[in-house]
Amino acid sequence: MNINERWLIEESKKGNIDAFEQLIKDYKKSAYNIALRVMRNVEDAEDASQEALIKIYKNINNFNMESTFKVWMYRIVVNTCIDFKRRKTINAISIDETIDLGSGREIQREITDESSNPDALIERNYDTQLVNDAINMLEDDFKTIIILRDIKGFTYDEVSQILNCNLGTVKSRLSRARKKLKEILEKEMKADS
Amino acid sequence: MNCNEISDKLSLYIDDELSSEEMKQVEEHLNSCENCQKVLDEYRNLISVLKNLPEEEPPEGYCERLHEKLLATGSQAQNKGPVSKIKGFNRSKWLKYGSIAAALVLVVAVAGINNMGRLGMKAENQSAYDMATAESPAEYYGGAPAPSSAPQPETAMPEEVAGMEYDGDYKYNRGELSYQSDDSIMITSLKEQKEMKIIKTGTISAQTEDYDKFLNDLSMKVNSLGGFLESNNTEVYQVYNEKKLMYGSLRIRVPQESFYELVDYLENTVDVRRKNINETDVTKEYYEKDNKVKNLEVQEQHLRDLFEKATTVEEMLLIENELRRVRTEIDALNMSLSDINDRAKMSTINLEIEEVMTASLTLKTKDSVWDRSKEGFINTVNGIIRAVENFIVGIVSSSPILIPAVVICIIGFLKFRKYWKRGI
């Protein structure tokens, strides 16, 4: 943790909102994207990620400098999003279809985003749309571990702290998640061609 | 190891999370098995795609909405004044802020002027009351001609500032004002119904020949009057011919209506050496505070309405702070009101009682006649002094109203005289 982050945390603990916003500046986009992957629609993603960030602000006094802020905050983000989704599905199991519709639109948007961005058009065996789609199909446990390890690049140790499980679980779950994701992709590619 | 077992380990192999032994096994297999090599490449490829997945931008206004939520939580969670949070405000926000602050100041100022007007009136009422005896309430209520002039400067006030942003609130203010001037008139006419708040205290030093019997009788008497012994410090102060002589310092609380009964009782049972009766009329103080509470409650309601209408969090914070201040003031006033109530309802007698061998009860009647007349005289003088004081307070506090009124009267008188002269 660098000195600036430490200072920002201390200031946030005193209730300085400016400092807190500075502190989460680089993280809020991530938080939103995690929420988007879990919730699969823009509105819920905003609500869930902001709920998480507010929770972080409210609980910043409980953060001791022992763990890294990044790990601590991602734990709250992941848990809040999963929680948010659970609440949502309990409340509205019947409108599952609409949620799927929302995600469809989401993917649509990502395609247009990508076409306007030449950097994203790097030659790859898997294209982004397919991968996003496949991630969406994963169950939450697999999804979160893929997000944390492969998308966000956390170490195994950090992932185990964020998900509050032991290293063995991380290893086996990640292996299974990657395997599952690969299978889904292969199935999709077969269906495509 | 077969291909299936190997492919299960590939994920960990990529991340370098295998033990060195497993690592060697996988490497050996990969060197000899093209199929597994292909799967490994696919994994590597997938992981690299995942690593480079583009992130979505949060929707427009995301940060602003988050900011407002943070401000809202900030004010609830950390009970710090808004000062630390307003630091980074830009100019336009300050402008908005300023106008709200101005509106708030105005609410307070108007309420203050209102109070002042009423205070002046009340002081006059009070002085009239003080001069009159309790038996002539007609004089008392007749002594308040001022109120009709009081509301004038209040209603004139809003026009001066009507150009400001918070027009709607002014209307409310005006409503509040008229409500309050109605209220004052109501107070004047209904003053009969107001309970007097008089705190009676007596300090009595006396002697008795039988301390135990006296104490026993006294507590029975106090009980029968509905009072109680608040404190009792009894000690032996002298031993005389093997008889212990006692000394007690007692604090007795009795309902105010039984105060004089108890004083009389004491005068008849023990030899009173020193007596000091004090009646403090806190009616004025009480109702001033009471009015202040009412006024603040109107202010509070007004602030709540403002709060409802507030659109930005900064506004809410400012109003919330003001609300908190008003609430604290109300609470403090209510506490002091209940204290006055308590002290007025239950009078206090501080009694010092000394046990003696022979008490000199003989001089009692003669003394008390003289004492009583002397006391009466002092009370009357005190009353006059108080009345004069109150009158001066009344004049000074209503001077903002009276001075213009006098000026108008003088001008009117001069004009009238001119006219009269011309007429002749």
Ligand SMILES: [Zn+2]
């Ligand atoms: Zn093989």
